[in-house]
Amino acid sequence: MSVHKDILPPELIKDRGSLHPINHMKDSIMNLLISFGFEIVDGPEIETEEFNFDMLNIKKSHPARQMHDTFYVENKSNLLRTHTSPVQIRGMLEKKPPLAFISGGKVYRKDDDATHLPMFHQVEGIYVDENVSFAQLKDLIYKIIYSLFGGDVKLRFRPSYFPFTEPSAEVDILSKEGKWLEILGCGLVNPIVLENCNIDSNKYSGLAFGLGIERIAMLKHGVTDIREFYKSNLDFLSQFK
Amino acid sequence: MKIAYSHLVRCIKEKPSINNVSDRLFQLGHEHEIENDIFDMEFTPNRGDCLSVNGLLRDLAVFYSVDLSQEIYTEKLDELSIDFENLAESICPNISFLKLEIDQVPDSYKDYLDNYFLDLGLNKINFFTDVSNYLSYETGQPTHCYDASKISSKLVFHEIERDEEFETLLDKKITLVKKNAVFSSNNEVINLAGIVGSKSSSCSTDTKTVIIECAFFQPEAIIGKSLKYDIQSEASHKFERGVDPECHDNVLRRLIKVVSEHANIKDVSIVSFKSKDNPIFRIPVNVQRINQIIGINISESEYLNYLSKLGFDTEGGFVTVPSFRSDVKTNNDLAEEIARVVGYDNVATLDINIPKNKKLNHKDIEKKLRYFLIDHGFYEVINSPFVNLDSDLAIKVDNPLDSNREFIRTNLTNSLVENLLFNERRQKDSIKLFEISDVYSSNNGIHKKRKLSIIASGRVGLNYEEFSKKINKKYLSALFQKISPNEIFDFNVLSRDLLDTKIKNEIISLEVDIDKFSIDILSYVEISKPPVSFVQYNPISDLPCSFKDISYSIKDYSKIQELQDLLLGYKSDIIKNIYIFDYFENEKQEEIKIGFRFTFQSKETTLNSSEIELVYNDIISESLKIIGISIPGI
Numbered sequence: 001m002s003v004h005k006d007i008l009p010p011e012l013i014k015d016r017g018s019l020h021p022i023n024h025m026k027d028s029i030m031n032l033l034i035s036f037g038f039e040i041v042d043g044p045e046i047e048t049e050e051f052n053f054d055m056l057n058i059k060k061s062h063p064a065r066q067m068h069d070t071f072y073v074e075n076k077s078n079l080l081r082t083h084t085s086p087v088q089i090r091g092m093l094e095k096k097p098p099l100a101f102i103s104g105g106k107v108y109r110k111d112d113d114a115t116h117l118p119m120f121h122q123v124e125g126i127y128v129d130e131n132v133s134f135a136q137l138k139d140l141i142y143k144i145i146y147s148l149f150g151g152d153v154k155l156r157f158r159p160s161y162f163p164f165t166e167p168s169a170e171v172d173i174l175s176k177e178g179k180w181l182e183i184l185g186c187g188l189v190n191p192i193v194l195e196n197c198n199i200d201s202n203k204y205s206g207l208a209f210g211l212g213i214e215r216i217a218m219l220k221h222g223v224t225d226i227r228e229f230y231k232s233n234l235d236f237l238s239q240f241k
Numbered sequence: 242m243k244i245a246y247s248h249l250v251r252c253i254k255e256k257p258s259i260n261n262v263s264d265r266l267f268q269l270g271h272e273h274e275i276e277n278d279i280f281d282m283e284f285t286p287n288r289g290d291c292l293s294v295n296g297l298l299r300d301l302a303v304f305y306s307v308d309l310s311q312e313i314y315t316e317k318l319d320e321l322s323i324d325f326e327n328l329a330e331s332i333c334p335n336i337s338f339l340k341l342e343i344d345q346v347p348d349s350y351k352d353y354l355d356n357y358f359l360d361l362g363l364n365k366i367n368f369f370t371d372v373s374n375y376l377s378y379e380t381g382q383p384t385h386c387y388d389a390s391k392i393s394s395k396l397v398f399h400e401i402e403r404d405e406e407f408e409t410l411l412d413k414k415i416t417l418v419k420k421n422a423v424f425s426s427n428n429e430v431i432n433l434a435g436i437v438g439s440k441s442s443s444c445s446t447d448t449k450t451v452i453i454e455c456a457f458f459q460p461e462a463i464i465g466k467s468l469k470y471d472i473q474s475e476a477s478h479k480f481e482r483g484v485d486p487e488c489h490d491n492v493l494r495r496l497i498k499v500v501s502e503h504a505n506i507k508d509v510s511i512v513s514f515k516s517k518d519n520p521i522f523r524i525p526v527n528v529q530r531i532n533q534i535i536g537i538n539i540s541e542s543e544y545l546n547y548l549s550k551l552g553f554d555t556e557g558g559f560v561t562v563p564s565f566r567s568d569v570k571t572n573n574d575l576a577e578e579i580a581r582v583v584g585y586d587n588v589a590t591l592d593i594n595i596p597k598n599k600k601l602n603h604k605d606i607e608k609k610l611r612y613f614l615i616d617h618g619f620y621e622v623i624n625s626p627f628v629n630l631d632s633d634l635a636i637k638v639d640n641p642l643d644s645n646r647e648f649i650r651t652n653l654t655n656s657l658v659e660n661l662l663f664n665e666r667r668q669k670d671s672i673k674l675f676e677i678s679d680v681y682s683s684n685n686g687i688h689k690k691r692k693l694s695i696i697a698s699g700r701v702g703l704n705y706e707e708f709s710k711k712i713n714k715k716y717l718s719a720l721f722q723k724i725s726p727n728e729i730f731d732f733n734v735l736s737r738d739l740l741d742t743k744i745k746n747e748i749i750s751l752e753v754d755i756d757k758f759s760i761d762i763l764s765y766v767e768i769s770k771p772p773v774s775f776v777q778y779n780p781i782s783d784l785p786c787s788f789k790d791i792s793y794s795i796k797d798y799s800k801i802q803e804l805q806d807l808l809l810g811y812k813s814d815i816i817k818n819i820y821i822f823d824y825f826e827n828e829k830q831e832e833i834k835i836g837f838r839f840t841f842q843s844k845e846t847t848l849n850s851s852e853i854e855l856v857y858n859d860i861i862s863e864s865l866k867i868i869g870i871s872i873p874g875i
Contacts, residue, residue, distance in 0.1 A: 016768070017618050019621050020622060046649075046687050074683060134535045139592055160270060161286060166571070190573060191571055221778045232624070232674065233664065236781055238620065239778055
């Protein structure tokens with residue numbers, strides 16, 4: 001029989017928790033962007049129409065401003081931000097170019113179904129300097145996508161429309177199943193937006209991009225139902241250690 | 242919008258294949274799907290000019306030789322005498338009326354008109370409405386047809402001053418609200434401008450004399466109306482995105498031509514009312530600027546050639562924007578035109594180097610706090626802020642999703658209580674959760690606070706040292722002392738009296754401003770590391786679990802490892818997890834007691850006892866093959 005002194009007790013496994021997969025994804029993307037030279041700026045989730053729409057060249061007639069798309073609060077005096085872009089406006093009003101900001105966080109749209117939630121997360125970035133071009137924007141987007149999905153992923157740029165960028169593009173990646181999946185929107189900052197922030201659009205130009213975190217997290221983790229992220233089910237959360 | 246490939250290609254000299262056209266459309270940014278040689282187009286909202294065959298051809302003309310010269314009626318037209326008053330010129334600055342009388346309603350259509358209905362699977366309605374719909378498809382300009390015999394008095398365009406009942410030509414009764422722009426005749430609304438006409442003034446299969454209205458409406462006046470009144474309207478879709486304010490004469494002459502190809506016209510006259518000239522945008526030619534914006538190097542002649550093909554006038558050192566391109570106003574807009582033509586994917590990348598300064602990351606404290614918590618078994622959650630009223634200071638949502646989500650939460654704890662109960666119902670007996678979020682309240686203005694909230698209940702942990710210890714205030718206070726020794730935290734024991742649960746474990750919660758944590762926390766060295774790769778999620782089961790414990794007595798200590806290896810490595814489709822919950826060495830009796838807990842759960846079905854027993858008995862029989870161990874009682 002063995003001498004008991006020789007015996008080590010079983011390994012004491014301390015239970016560790018985990019970061020929420022959406023916050024982890026958001027942090028990963030923001031850390032990547034910080035490594036490129038971007039600085040984090042924050043802004044409120046309850047915003048004014050001026051910062052959420054007007055300053056971003058989203059006109060009164062734009063469908064996004066309708067009550068069926070945007071949550072308004074306190075007798076329409078404010079709204080829940082529909083994107084993280086107002087933070088960029090606040091940043092541009094505070095600092096002079098060259099500037100490179102990112103902001104990440106919760107945004108709200110009046111959707112609630114299997115593929116859309118009224119609350120979701122975005123990360124946005126903006127870089128304003130002299131002679132910033134669409135070709136440089138493409139370079140940045142390639143770097144972001146390759147970091148997220150690997151250097152062998154195929155991507156394409158499609159012309160698109162956002163009131164705050166011109167030219168505007170949407171970027172798709174080719175899935176393993178051969179389907180193009182939309183990953184992010186981007187473009188050169190519309191000179192009207194720069195002027196709204198007292199930046200001389202003849203001297204400076206800027207690039208901007210925005211990513212939906214849930215969509216990327218779903219792709220990376222293989223989650224097919226967006227609602228799983230917000231059930232707070234420990235069986236779900238404990239998988240993301 | 243559906244556009245038939247055959248309707249496009251008949252105007253393209255090169256006769257490209259459908260796949261070639263499809264590739265070019267994608268390059269230009271016009272997303273679509275193809276079914277039965279029909280392009281189901283999804284245009285971006287700034288490209289209302291593309292919502293027609295001609296509009297799309299204008300864009301494709303940059304790649305192909307496109308013939309857009311449809312035949313029009315070229316004779317001089319008499320001026321129509323119509324009693325019309327425009328009381329809302331700011332909404333409709335430009336409107337034309339055409340009156341047409343034919344001798345007989347045709348009983349069949351020419352091929353091109355017939356094919357429009359056939360190819361797109363559309364139903365014919367009546368002759369004039371059919372021609373109007375076809376013209377809208379071909380030119381992008383919606384027109385509205387009134388049966389002239391049903392318009393007996395003055396026609397007025399105005400905004401209504403009170404709510405009015407209205408029956409659409411599709412037999413739908415709606416109540417129009419004050420300020421809606423309408424056409425009225427004889428004090429009755431006969432057309433909700435840009436959206437749908439009335440039943441009382443609509444054409445029928447017998448209509449031989451028609452008044453056709455061709456208007457430009459400001460998109461702001463039309464937007465949202467079809468959704469509001471639940472009316473499917475191709476016309477409103479076009480007006481919302483902006484139509485060409487200068488196309489009326491050409492469109493109406495084309496309409497006369499189409500009618501004349503189907504019936505003898507007995508009488509035709511036209512009149513236009515224009516209160517304001519459409520602004521003309523002229524942008525100085527500056528190819529260097531275009532090259533700088535895109536990051537390419539094209540010549541001026543190449544630049545102007547592309548624009549010219551897209552319908553821009555490039556004479557005299559200026560780019561003059563055509564009236565149908567209301568979306569183009571700046572060099573950035575023109576750069577997008579060029580980038581589309583070159584192809585976004587063909588623009589070579591240029592190395593980007595953002596100056597790297599040492600930048601302050603003010604989220605470091607929060608990050609440390611999060612890692613401290615996960616190191617001690619806490620899981621981070623994110624909850625929706627939409628709740629029922631939880632405080633007098635809660636901010637009210639004007640347009641909530643439903644009455645249970647009418648306010649913005651003023652605390653995080655309530656959400657965490659819900660999360661705790663959710664997991665208790667799923668048989669979790671060690672629950673530690675936290676959330677960090679902004680919280681808003683309204684008290685003489687909107688106030689924001691960034692908060693941490695934690696909730697914990699049940700076992701401290703599932704390992705053999707913590708399994709039998711319960712979470713309480715003392716445990717959590719000691720934990721938080723580690724990172725904030727100088728701070729006293731006000732942990733609460735939440736009552737279960739009002740909660741829908743029979744579980745008795747204490748619920749401990751804390752909600753605190755993030756500001757309460759000082760930079761001292763930055764010295765904490767985290768144990769957990771972020772995952773090196775993104776794990777593939779394994780779908781979870783919501784079916785009930787069963788637990789089975791086996792306690793072993795071991796005299797031959799050398800067998801402990803063998804037993805652990807066997808049991809912790811035991812594989813079964815219905816075993817969710819296995820852990821050691823008890824370990825005790827009785828030195829006097831030279832005996833070790835070790836307890837294993839098995840959690841059984843299936844992804845497909847609720848397990849019955851015999852399915853569980855089968856695996857359970859196998860575990861026992863396999864483990865008892867190890868000499869020197871026993872299971873007391875067996």
